[in-house]
Amino acid sequence: MIVKVDNLVKRYKELIALDHFSMEVREGEILGLLGPNGCGKTTAINCILSLLSFDKGEVEVLGKKMTPDAYDIKRQIGMVPQEVAVFENLTVKENIDYFCGLYIDDRSLRREYVEEAIDFVELKDYIGFYPKKLSGGLKRRLNIACGIVHKPRLIFLDEPTVAVDAQSRNFILEGIKKLNREGSTIIYTTHYLEEAEMLCNRIVIMDNGKSLVSGTNQELKAMITTTEKIIVRFSQDDDGIMERIGDIPHVIEVTEEDGDYIIKFENGINNISNLLEFIMENNLIYTKLYSQLPTLNDVFLELTGKGLRD
Amino acid sequence: MKTLLRNCIYQGKNVYRDMGFLFWGLIYPIILVSFFYIAFSGISNIGLEDIDIGMERENPISAILETIDMVNIVEVPRKDANRNLAEGNIDGFIDEDLNILVNDSGINQTMIKGIVEQIKQMNSLNRPMENYDFEANYIADRDQEANGILVIFYSLIGMVSTYSVFAGIETVSLAQGNLTNIGARLNITPLKKKDFLFAGIIVALAFNLLANGLLLLFIEFVLKMNLLREARYSLALIILGNIFGVSLGIFIGASNKQSIGVKTMFAIASTLFLSFLSGLMSPDIKIILDKNLPILGRINPLAIIGNSLYRVNLLGNTKDVGVGMALLTLYSIILIFGAYMFLRRRNYDSI
Structure with a gap:
């Protein structure tokens, strides 16, 4: 298992955001974390990445216990957050290069990776643009490029298609499939069931901070009485x-x-x-x-x- | 080292291209100093202009006043005195009995009154007029007046030296996962928070010192005011002001979850208020506070910088400057320690 989450509990005062949440992710798969807005998907991701503290449970990533200073694990992870998180006063290329440089020291390798990421998200015509000059869809692409530029083994994509037009959405989904084909394991959170059905090998359905069921698309449908x-x-x-x-x-x-x-x-x-x-x-x-x-x-x-x- | 350098370069670009930084760090201080220069140049120029005193030809004190360089005697018959005063041809009229006629109140009128009072005193004491050095006394007084205005400029330099506060706020906000989206993203990367913060501090100090340097060049070469005559102490005070500013910024940035905009406004308001207390808007405030609440002037970091710059550059007095520098260092250490207490948590309860 590349990620193992066991009985995670996260409370915000009286509110239980994660209620004994468990899941497992296998190397090489695209796992969809599916649930309605506010069900705890992002909280689960943030706890797995040790960004958020949690009250109970255990998280293992890449076979090791995940902690905030587990830099060797972080080096192999890529994260595409739900909100666009880039430097507003750095250009597209500078942003991608900055984030790549946090993982890759070798300058020539970095240059190669940056070029590949720019090609991957098709932002070649915008490399000198500042993010504020980009449309919503292009910003999302930049957000993705910054998260995947270092070719991570494990990628977290937190609702990357929210507020994106249909064209950009298809582009992003195709890109995610390509990343998976190139060897990255992907954890994909969404509340769009079509995306989960189209993209994911396995799906975990969440509600109220709980993992309700998990399995392949067919396995999940076979669980219900309606055929x-x-x-x-x-x-x-x-x-x-x-x-x-x-x-x-x-x-x-x-x-x-x-x-x-x-x-x-x-x-x-x-x-x-x-x-x-x-x-x-x-x-x-x-x-x-x-x-x-x-x-x-x-x-x-x-x-x-x-x-x-x- | 490589990580630090890369972070310095990219954070530097991010700050340098930030219009907020450009405005508050560079343009605003230049506007402010230009505004003060224009507003107070009328008063400070008084020191360079002669005082026109009207009197009749046969007035016995004319011979005495002629010996004073800054006094210009204008021969005016008694009957025309009021008209000349009204037309501004003379600042005051002195008659044979040493009565003064003025049509205005100002430094020149005060000085005429002072000169006449001195003459009267010398007369009553039967002391020879040659023994009194009018010029030395009154030039000193006038310098004192001009120096009061210079307090404003030193306070302004003190204030802008702490404007590294803005870059400090920005840096800490970008580093904190619970404050900005970039902060959350950076916390997931292998970048250590302390490396990012350290690079941010270097950038904040470098850019604000550069902005301070440009402001001082503007004052020196455009406004033609030679304010920093004692370079060594002045530089040390400005650097300490910068360190205090960035420490304050990091503390403000780390201590609460308000937006960068709110924190920036808070930083502007607090530095402006402390500068006001140190005499930025009016030297009278500083004089009143020095008289009634002297401790405030000694502990107010902006007053420490402004007063020390004033003392070392104008009065050549370095006494107590070391104490002020030590206090600024202490404040910076306390603020950094306070910020560390907020920043040391490794992950967040909520984001």
Whole structure:
């Protein structure tokens, strides 16, 4: 394990920010730390990095106990914080070079790494710019470059796509995959389930400072009873239709949202044909019908009773 | 050593390009000194102008007054005295009975009154007028007046020598994980906090000393005021002022979680207030405090710098300057120790 967190407890007076939080990260994977805003993701990262003190628990990074002066461990870590953290009066290149210099002493190697990082985040046209002259997306790229320029073995990315336009977001996500392909282990915190689904090998779902479940995308979805959702819209209203749909085999729940009926199924393999049979038997006309596999939001919903973005 | 040098270079660039530093460290002091120069040049120039005293041709004291270089006798008939006073042709009129007519109150009028009083006294004592050196006495008085204004300039130099306080605040804020995003980021890197702070202190001192040097060159060559005649002590006092300033900045920066802007305003307000007490806005404040609360002048760091600069440069008096320097050093040590108590924690309860 490259990171091992065991029973971490962090209190802010009466508030419990981390409640016996545990997780493990394997070398070479992209681990997604997924949870709604304020669930304790950033606090967990800051405790793992020894930036924050904690009340209880143990943290091991790269096989050693993590402490604020564990400089040998810090040398192998890269951090991309949620907020852009660069020097406002240093140019793009100077910022990247400064942060690289904190890890790499050799000047020629440093120059090479800085160039690579600039290419990686595609900021070549902006190397002489001050951060205040950059757009939000470009600033985020600079923020990433400063965190990964020294080619760390372990990278923490704390919601790097928050407040970023779609184009920059895709660019950042592709870059993260590339970093992982080049050998870095990545811990990625997000509240965007699409990102976690697309990017991460394994996911830890957090809520209220607790680690609820962890596993691969498929493993997590297999943990819940809902295996399929079918959304159907009928051309006319029919009293008592929800009750009758509920009698179809394997249906768990039927809800109505803006005229659409959302039907949750469990473990059935003929759910659509069962539903079509029901429609024909009842002489109903449908204008829309499609099937959806469960998402991480469904996993979260079933575990906590609320959506990820509620 | 390499780490220190790299940090000095990059922190130096960060400070040097900061408009706040440029303004408060360099432009503001030059504006202030220029403002004081313009505001007080009228008063200080009095020392260079003659006093025009009107009197009638046959006035017996005219022969005495003619011996005083700074006095210019203007022959004015008694009946035209008021008109000449009103038109500003003369500063005062002395009649045969040594009565004085003035139309204004000011140093020149006070001096005319003083001269006449002296003549009256010499007359009453039946002492020969030749024995009295009017010029020596009154020139000394006028210098005293001008020197009071110079207190303002020495106080100003004292104040700006402590302006390393701003870079001190900036440095400590950048180093603290619970104060800035960069601080949080730096705390995760292998960079030791003390290396970053030490580089910041070097940069703060270097830049503020440079800014002080430019201000002194401005005073010397643009305003043509030769204020620092005793270089050795002056330099030591200015360096100590810089060290005190950066120590104060580090203490202010480390002691609370307010924003850099709030801390900077606090630093400006506190240095300005201490400078005010040391006579920056008006020498009268300093005189009143020296008379009624002398301890304040001895413990106020800005007054120590300003007063010591005044004494060593104008009066050639180095007595007690060593005590002042020791006090400044002590203050700096206390502030650095206080800051260390805040900074020594290795991680944070909250960020």
